Amino acid sequence: DVIDVRALTAEGRYTFDPGFMSTASCESAITFIDGEKGVLLHRGYPIEQLAENSDYLETCFLLLYGELPTAEQKEKFVNTVKSHTMAHEQLKNFFNGFRRDAHPMAIMCGVVGALSAFYHDSLDINDYKHREISAIRLIAKIPTIAAMCFKYSKGEPMIYPRNDLGYSENFLHMMFSTPCDGPTPKISPVLAKAMDKIFILHADHEQNASTSTVRLAGSSGANPFACIAAGIAALWGPAHGGANEAVLTMLEEIGDVSNIDKFIAKAKDKNDPFKLMGFGHRVYKNFDPRAKVMKQTCDEVLAELGINDPQLELAMKLEEIARNDPYFKERNLYPNVDFYSGIILKAIGIPTSMFTVIFALARTVGWISHWKEMLAGPYKIGRPRQLYTGKAQRNYVEIDKR
Ligand code: ACO
Numbered sequence: 544d545v546i547d548v549r550a551l552t553a554e555g556r557y558t559f560d561p562g563f564m565s566t567a568s569c570e571s572a573i574t575f576i577d578g579e580k581g582v583l584l585h586r587g588y589p590i591e592q593l594a595e596n597s598d599y600l601e602t603c604f605l606l607l608y609g610e611l612p613t614a615e616q617k618e619k620f621v622n623t624v625k626s627h628t629m630a631h632e633q634l635k636n637f638f639n640g641f642r643r644d645a646h647p648m649a650i651m652c653g654v655v656g657a658l659s660a661f662y663h664d665s666l667d668i669n670d671y672k673h674r675e676i677s678a679i680r681l682i683a684k685i686p687t688i689a690a691m692c693f694k695y696s697k698g699e700p701m702i703y704p705r706n707d708l709g710y711s712e713n714f715l716h717m718m719f720s721t722p723c724d725g726p727t728p729k730i731s732p733v734l735a736k737a738m739d740k741i742f743i744l745h746a747d748h749e750q751n752a753s754t755s756t757v758r759l760a761g762s763s764g765a766n767p768f769a770c771i772a773a774g775i776a777a778l779w780g781p782a783h784g785g786a787n788e789a790v791l792t793m794l795e796e797i798g799d800v801s802n803i804d805k806f807i808a809k810a811k812d813k814n815d816p817f818k819l820m821g822f823g824h825r826v827y828k829n830f831d832p833r834a835k836v837m838k839q840t841c842d843e844v845l846a847e848l849g850i851n852d853p854q855l856e857l858a859m860k861l862e863e864i865a866r867n868d869p870y871f872k873e874r875n876l877y878p879n880v881d882f883y884s885g886i887i888l889k890a891i892g893i894p895t896s897m898f899t900v901i902f903a904l905a906r907t908v909g910w911i912s913h914w915k916e917m918l919a920g921p922y923k924i925g926r927p928r929q930l931y932t933g934k935a936q937r938n939y940v941e942i943d944k945r
Pocket of ligand 1: 819881
């Protein structure tokens with residue numbers, strides 16, 4: 544009676560591809576990656592050009608609608624997003640249910656999922672207008688919710704969005720202003736620009752774990768807020784979006800340049816689970832083009848703030864040693880985008896626990912663009928098979944006979 548599933552697989556009924564190393568789960572026109580050459584294009588435009596010349600909301604428009612906006616389209620889009628930045632007042636009550644020391648990603652999973660309880664006019668996934676308004680709401684409200692997480696953790700009053708400010712400037716305002724400040728202190732344009740670049744560099748990255756999660760959740764017909772909450776949960780893991788937080792924790796653990804060799808040896812030891820956080824990528828096997836832009840931004844921010852950060856020195860030394868080490872060379876392990884983003888965020892004054900939240904904020908547009916793309920075309924519910932390795936069929940045994 545043995546069901547030989549291995550034989551079924553061998554017969555070609557389905558393929559066995561753990562980690563989806565060589566399986567394309569969908570067709571998509573949003574993002575192209577050539578991992579060997581270190582190329583990343585959004586709707587055909589190189590990430591380096593977007594980071595240099597575009598701004599985050601323009602990049603959002605590009606990802607969502609496929610083309611760069613005209614001046615008129617851009618103004619309309621920016622104004623529409625700005626008109627949705629307020630979070631429902633009752634949403635504030637959710638925060639009081641969390642401990643002050645809760646991880647902000649735990650709060651994000653709950654509060655973003657709860658948006659579906661507030662915006663009933665954007666839940667019908669078969670209605671184009673509902674899909675549009677939910678996309679705008681998510682892009683507009685997630686920075687507000689992210690800043691609310693931060694303020695809650697500090698025990699400070701939450702700050703309302705200011706729609707006369709740009710997207711990134713407003714985010715920094717909600718994070719760092721206090722009601723006692725009087726007029727909002729001027730946010731440094733260099734820091735606002737750096738924040739905007741971080742958002743652009745994280746905006747989309749085709750079928751990574753969190754985006755695939757959003758598509759899979761969406762394929763069942765789940766509402767957009769539930770799907771994005773699922774994406775946030777998947778992003779939290781240290782092998783994915785949690786890596787930027789893990790990089791800083793690792794640098795703190797290494798502590799001093801003199802300890803680098805010891806940690807490099809740990810990373811190479813197959814009996815030790817330790818990995819160099821911020822190194823390696825499933826797709827990039829040459830270099831991560833986002834890391835190059837991020838490193839340059841890192842230099843600009845530290846120069847603007849006049850920071851001589853010993854942790855940055857440590858990071859640079861670590862990178863240099865790893866770059867010349869045969870173990871890392873043979874396996875094509877290069878610093879990824881998360882290696883530098885943590886250093887910039889720390890310099891801006893954002894605490895480590897908020898790093899992955901910033902990533903989630905930026906990636907929301909990628910998730911929602913993929914969700915919209917999927918719903919706009921023919922799709923099937925995502926339902927992979929498995930390679931069964933359990934018991935063969937057997938008969939139930941009464942409890943007194945076991
Ligand atoms: N430190 C030490 N060794 C590593 C590292 C690392 N950071 N990354 C990979 N390796 C080794 C593996 O042990 C493996 O060695 P082996 O061939 O001797 O068994 C080899 O390099 C290949 O690695 P895999 O784990 O098979 O690569 P995979 O594509 O499955 O994993 C991943 C990619 C998850 C990103 C991995 O490199 C990693 O864990 N890096 C650290 C975490 C990190 O920075 N994540 C951020 C990813 S980018 C992002 O989400 C924006």
